[in-house]
Amino acid sequence: MNAPNHTETILAAVDQGFDEQVRFLGDLVSMPSLRGAEGSAQDFVAAALRVRGLAVDRWRIDVEDIRHLPGFSPVTISYENAWNVVGTHRPRASHGRSLILNGHIDVVPVGPIEMWHSPPFRPRIHEGWMYGRGAGDMKAGIAANLFALDALARSGLAPAAEVYLQSVVEEECTGNGALACLQRGYRADAAIIPEPMGEHLLTAQVGVVWFQVKVMGRPAHVALASTGANAIESCFPLVQALHGLEHRWNELRHPSFAGHLHPINFVLARIEGGDWTSSVPAWCTFDMRVLGLYGGIPSLVYGPWAENIHAFDERVSLESMRRVTKTIALFVAQWCGTEPRSG
Ligand SMILES: [Zn+2]
Known part of the structure; x- marks a missing residue:
């Protein structure tokens, strides 16, 4: 298990990577990953996972694979471009508990563009907030998942159990993206979903x-x-x-x-x-x-402070994203345990 003396190192490592994390979030927000058009944003995420040495699985959701499953929602649009991406970390010796870090890449439509104070897919930072469609819901969460693992790596550590970093489509309408991950065999002892929850932990x-x-x-x-x-x-x-x-x-x-x-x-x-x-x-x-x-879902929803999600001038607090990233990094270290990073 994680020795408590790693805590300060991991927290400092999140700070060291934070400028890069904000840039990554900006790049992601600039990609208009509206439902049915998530492809390029998913490619961007897949590349980021690959560069970090995770094994990347990128597949198109086949409705026939998931139609029979409980929780399936009727499909009203084409899945021609519905790509899921999962990056897998495998430890040298698995002795901890496995974990899914899940996030959705799809964003909701922007509505009448003239109601926005700046273009929704041109991210803007002002007084500690990043503005843009999807900044809060939930690209900051995807960034937090990824950069939490980076912080461990920067601390010379790796999770001592499987960690699956998932970027899914189809959350804003059906949840079929996450369902397709289950169908493909991705299971873990717990899951974290950093939806914009104002840093509150959701258990139901x-x-x-x-x-x-x-x-x-x-x-x-x-x-x-x-x-x-x-x-x-x-x-x-x-x-x-x-x-x-x-x-x-x-x-x-x-x-x-x-x-x-x-x-x-x-x-x-x-x-x-x-x-x-x-x-x-x-x-x-x-x-x-x-x-x-629904009750008793073995997943924790916990994510940064965001405002105006699904509305005009959506924005996420960058300091909140920093705190959430630190929390996830420490949680991963404690839940999965750590081993020295190889390579
Ligand atoms: Zn969401």
Whole structure:
């Protein structure tokens, strides 16, 4: 196991590598790895893993491989460009506990560009924050994973167990990227996911349910509207009833969420209906997204302080990323144990 006297060395090693880490984060943020376009960012990560001597596995997710697995989410877009990357560290003698360091490379769309104070894929540092889409969610986390291992190496140490550094796609919509890693055989005694959690440790997590409701009405000319049935207006009471359910679920919440203001959120995210302004709408479709509860996932979510994720002017605190990197580096050393670095 890690001797406590390594602690100061490892913390100093994170500081020594921090300028390089910030540059790495900037490079990663400048790559617009929107869903379906993660390829070049994944190549960049794969190269960074390879340079560090990790064995790199880069593969395209095949939906047929994961379709039958629990946790699989229906696929609505092409997986033509859905590449996962895993770098594996193998110790000389494995005597510690293995670890997955997971992060997702995909970022959510930027929305109307004129609402940003600077271009979302041109990272900008101001007063200790790095701005840019994906800076917080969660490229700073990927950088923290990678540079935590660098800090050990710089300290002359290597984890004394397998460490799998994963960069996955498809987190922002389904989670199928992480599922594909499981299917490919990547298992470990624990996993850390440095999502932007404001340096809080998450032991229970909300999941996501997406669903779509299609309501059929009866079309009629507006002059004879009372003979028709308005599909759009018929959705209003349904949405209201779903918010009633949301209220009940929040009252019945899991004890892990006792202190949380409102853990379960129904969000009406899209609505579409009707064909013609002079006709009573014959159809209406709405999507909703629900964050549901899963407990007992043997993974820790712990990551840096970020603001405006999924919004305009997303930003991550660089000092927070530094602290998280130090925490992960010390955790790896303690969890996996260490051995002298070879080579
Ligand atoms: Zn995320």
